[in-house]
Amino acid sequence: MRAIVESGYRVITVRDYLASEQSPPFVILRHDVEWNSRRAQDIANAELKLGLRSTFYFRVNTRAYDIPLMLQLQNEGFEIGYHYDTLDRCNGDFDKAIALFEEELSRFRRAGVNVYTVCSHGNPRVRKRGYQANYDIFKKDEGLKRRANILGEAYLDLDFSAVKYLSDAGIRWNVGLTTKQIEALLRTKEQPALYILVHPDYWSRSWIRALALKCATRGIKIFRINNIIAAIREYSNILSKTR
Numbered sequence: 489m490r491a492i493v494e495s496g497y498r499v500i501t502v503r504d505y506l507a508s509e510q511s512p513p514f515v516i517l518r519h520d521v522e523w524n525s526r527r528a529q530d531i532a533n534a535e536l537k538l539g540l541r542s543t544f545y546f547r548v549n550t551r552a553y554d555i556p557l558m559l560q561l562q563n564e565g566f567e568i569g570y571h572y573d574t575l576d577r578c579n580g581d582f583d584k585a586i587a588l589f590e591e592e593l594s595r596f597r598r599a600g601v602n603v604y605t606v607c608s609h610g611n612p613r614v615r616k617r618g619y620q621a622n623y624d625i626f627k628k629d630e631g632l633k634r635r636a637n638i639l640g641e642a643y644l645d646l647d648f649s650a651v652k653y654l655s656d657a658g659i660r661w662n663v664g665l666t667t668k669q670i671e672a673l674l675r676t677k678e679q680p681a682l683y684i685l686v687h688p689d690y691w692s693r694s695w696i697r698a699l700a701l702k703c704a705t706r707g708i709k710i711f712r713i714n715n716i717i718a719a720i721r722e723y724s725n726i727l728s729k730t731r
């Protein structure tokens with residue numbers, strides 16, 4: 489974040505990017521909140537200290553769904569959006585997935601969260617039958633975007649040829665660089681426009697959790713990250729009881 493600010497990039501939300509022409513240099517900063525809203529809060533606090541406002545997309549069917557936090561972040565100037573995976577959860581049934589999408593989107597809005605953009609969740613462990621990605625609901629139902637009254641979708645409406653996309657989706661940077669190297673890349677100011685995805689759940693202050701995340705990047709097929717974390721939590725509970 490400091491590298492972004494010190495290099496003179498303007499941080500914008502997905503909504504900003506879709507709403508009007510943006511002059512470079514800028515960084516579209518996006519967070520997908522998957523499991524734990526507390527970690528989103530930590531990231532938001534760090535951004536607030538630097539005067540940044542990004543976009544947070546929240547899952548509905550996990551502990552990420554934290555309406556009080558969403559309202560607080562919205563008040564602080566962050567963009568809040570819906571991180572949907574309804575095709576995965578409806579086993580590829582488009583009619584059910586579209587209905588569930590609309591129902592969940594209205595849940596956000598009824599709670600007072602102003603959703604302007606939405607973002608597809610990708611889970612490589614879910615077998616996709618008859619579709620490629622959760623955002624296929626917008627390809628199948630061309631009227632959905634208008635009916636849902638949204639500005640756009642964080643994958644479908646982004647021009648990926650015009651921005652450098654950096655993502656930590658695999659618990660490592662997609663471009664094969666370390667975080668230090670990403671910092672160096674930002675400081676060269678060579679990229680006029682970047683789109684950066686940071687998952688709050690993949691970052692930690694606690695070394696033990698950071699280590700578990702690192703293990704998960706090496707053997708994600710063997711171990712499931714949540715199982716590792718649960719095991720560590722249990723182990724540290726045992727330790728604290730025996731102390």
Ligand SMILES: [Zn+2]
Pocket residue numbers: 520522571608609610
């Ligand atoms: Zn996701």
